Amino acid sequence: MRTKRVFLVAGLLASLSIVVVGQALRVCLDFFPNPNHAPLYVAVEEGSFAAFGLDVELVVPADPSDPVKLAAARTIDIALTPQINYLVARSEGLPLLSIGALIDRNLGGLLALETSGIKSVQDLAGKRIGYSLAPLEPILWGTILDCAGISVADVELVNVRYATIAALLSGSLDAVGAFRNYETIQAEMQGADSVFFPQEDYCIPPTYDIILVVHPDLIAEQTDDLKLFLVALSESIAFIRRNPVTTFHRFTTALPDLDDELNRRSFDATLPLFAEGVRHDDPGVWEAMQTYLFEKGLLTSPIPIEALYTAELLP
């Protein structure tokens, strides 16, 4: 009886030690949870972060411009944000540094319905275009129009926050800023004949569309944790690519609301877009994007490329 009790207490203590967690890392997403974030959610579900002694918490922002502010203020540790938003934040003096990329391709472009008579970008003259993410979207779509020879003054740009697809399908808007791995699929599923103009085809330099940024002090304080985080994330990306069906299941276990056809198709469309090895260290990409934003008046003064990102934590 006594031995039994000893074992019981030992067992309880052992189980308690499993509950004791590792180093906390708060990661703020760039937007509502969506398939772009699959590597993070899958890694949490698989216990990959925990295996490295990391307790990763995923936070959803109230507003897409919050992540960089929260990271700079050290309220959260790692922020996900588009490269363009990050460059704007750096230009405004926020203390941040990019440590890796989640998605190293372009996601964006303009989506229009063929039924509204739009077959090429030139047809957008005199039309209304909706967007949800300032400041990057108005600049991007303005560039696309410019590249096709249309003046921005000929087009009405409306900030519609999140109601883009519904407005497009109902005809209230003629075109919307869209992600090639989400809204395009949404339109297709609604049976609409849509046409997508990818941003890189219209004078916009390539970009890392979701990067990871931190306050520079955090790098010094938690170097190993951040390195392990990036290793786990990189392995998660590789794992997802090898096992899309199982990992989609993991993803929807973590986010049951996203268990539908749209997200399944979006998930598949996103697989080739994740950054191999979470790499973000092509100086040419940073140089070209900074020059582009500076010319468009979005940056007050250019920052030396070496000061924008670090490759020291990459796996």
Add this chain to the structure above:
Amino acid sequence: MSNRLRRILAPIILLAFLFGLWELIVRIVGVPGYILPPPSRIVVTFFAQFGFLWSHAIVTLAEITFGLLLGSAGGLLLAAAIVYVPLIEWAVHPLIIASQMIPVFAIAPLLIVWLGYGLWPRVVVAALICFFPVAINGVDGLRATSSETLELFRSLGASRWQIFTKLRFPGSLPALFSGWKIAATLAVVGATIGEWIGASRGLGFLMLESNARLRIALVFAAILMLTLVGLLLFGIVRIIERLVLRWRRPASE
């Protein structure tokens, strides 16, 4: 110092004190400018960008004004209908109260589909938010006639229309104006929220875009401009109230 001078100086001194406190705290604690800028920077931005802010303010002011007029008219009509038709009261009164619980963002996509992206969705949002105090106060006001005076009118053979125009409606004015003052401030909020649904101009739109561009001082400058616009509107309503209610004094005086 005369009482009048005291009444004007008191809020100004309080405001100056609060702003001074804000400035001090931000500078001593070192709050980053992209979270909360010091009031000095906000005021500088306000004056530096005044023309720009005003060009957006005009748009929002138009939305607020039309929204207030539409909401007030709707509220008044509804109040009269409720008072005169019991069936309407039973059916509609609970729905009016429930309508205020619906978050505007829920009906926003509907409004956009019906009304497009011009001025009207924002006017309707402002009207929806500000009709409520006018309707509720209107009902109370229209019912607040003393039963004795009502009996007097009836015994003199007054028609329902005469009772309304000469007794009920004038008697309801103090309550109506109270509701109208609240509605004026709510219309400001309503127009701003309406702009967050979809806009290309206006102070609400400017707040969104400036926040996204991390120009937080400009966000607060826009808020300052919006506050001034709201005060202006409130002031106009008070002046109208004073003119109309010359023979009645509000309880505070």
